[in-house]
Amino acid sequence: MKLSEEQVRHVAELANLALRDDEIARMKRDLDEILTYIDKLNELDTANVEPMAQVLYKAEETATLREDRERATLGTATALENAPLSGSGYFKVPKVIER
């Protein structure tokens, strides 16, 4: 067993997922199986291997920033079009501060 039910609940907290109780049990089973499979990597000695964060062919070809110049933006109205709730040019969310 890789994970306790408590750990699964803790990870769900971190991931902002309100998993239901039946989902917790299934998730625990699935993650156990996947993590057991992943243990395979421990067969390899990687002490002297550099980690690869990104595929890099020739860094100078790709590690670039674009020119810093003004460009048209979407605009507030367009940016808000997909908001579930908006008003006065802002995204609206439930109240965060109680008085």
Next chain:
Amino acid sequence: MNLSESSIASIRADLLAKKYSAQELAERALVYAQQENPKTNAYLTFSPERAMAAAIEVDKKIAAGKDPGALAGVPIAIKDVILTRGVRTTCGSKLLEHYIPPYDATAVQRIEQAGGVILGKTNCDEFAMGSSNENSAFGPVRNPVAPDRVPGGSSGGSAAVVAQGTAVLSLGSDTGGSIRQPASFCGVTGVTPTYGRVSRYGLTAFASSLDHIGPFAKSVRDCATLLGVIAGRDEMDATSAFAPVPDYAALLDRDVRGMKIGLPREYFENLESETGDLIHRAVEVLKNLGCEVREIRLPHTPYAIATYYIIATAEASSNLARYDGVRYTMRAKEAHTLSEMYRLTRNEGFGAECKRRIMLGTYVLSAGYYDAYYLKAQKVRTLIARDYAEAFDQVDAIVGPVSPFPAFKLGEKVDDPVAMYLSDIFTITGDLAGIPCMSVPCGATSAGLPVGLQILTRHFDEISMFRVAEAYQRASN
């Protein structure tokens, strides 16, 4: 109009000969696609206004005697993880059921600039996470070749529309085999270009260090032409490469005599026998074309799936954090606090596989586990990339199977995540190394299920890959 027999070149010739106009073609293609779609569920959304507007532009250019573009009038479908301005883009997720993007992906822009006509958006596994298209919130896609079977995934809809003749070309995305595996299952050609070759701007992020956009078509030639249109530096994606884009379609026909081709021993272990036979027969064709074939080793292949499921889920858990109920259309109704809004929206919006991957990714990145999982996987990724680099010191191209087995039955693997993941065992390594790779049809099993031959080459050497594929396709037809 069934598009099975149409190609970029045939449509261009017909348009210039005035056999039909681009508008007529778009209309007929849309009617046929809408009529046939219930058989496969491959399209999620049609975009007739956009298609007709693009077709009108092509007709105007032809009437004015101007070049109508490399993709003039060609009906194209776009995987629903790639953004299309004004056309619903769901990512196969309930969370984005009503999402209308405010901008176009660079690849989409380039297709329309080249005269391509976008018919609609194709079904896929939710956020491109899956190998069977069964993780779509809008129902699975049925394989056009065998309707009780999966089309593969995650780009199942994009493979199916080309196989079904409801589009000539399509775009898919590949993070861990999601173009090549469905191409092989549906009997079409599919290409995963070098990482960075095609801008990811407007491709909904799943695992940013592994995500690729790539083409599907019936033929190698049409895939090469479409890749030529969408490839090349884009300042909107800092990882897009400056490497010049050759005229792929013009360089396809070069002789492959004397090319050195490697068969990785590891790709022939645990193969279903009929798949193995078909791959060996394809290798014989390449030998007869004058290729020098030798066995090579890619010793870290057995570690690819484990490596991938750490790196891809870690990146996904970060990328999918943006779906929090604030910006993207869906918000849980019963949420009263900010925290409830995040947690309930995400739990209601994401399907089981997305949640599994978000959970796994969050776990491997959580305090105390980083070195054991994420760092370890990044080191093994180096070893996998090194395997290929060493192999390419000896050979110009690598060939093998795309998948260990052909299309499986709907429902067959849904309850066993690891068994599902193993269908990507030969395709995931190419993504981890960032090299170009493709699937080209190489026959069918006795049950009539298509099998794909995989071809892999060095970074940015899509040309060698296309040459091998084209020579094979021509010889085997």
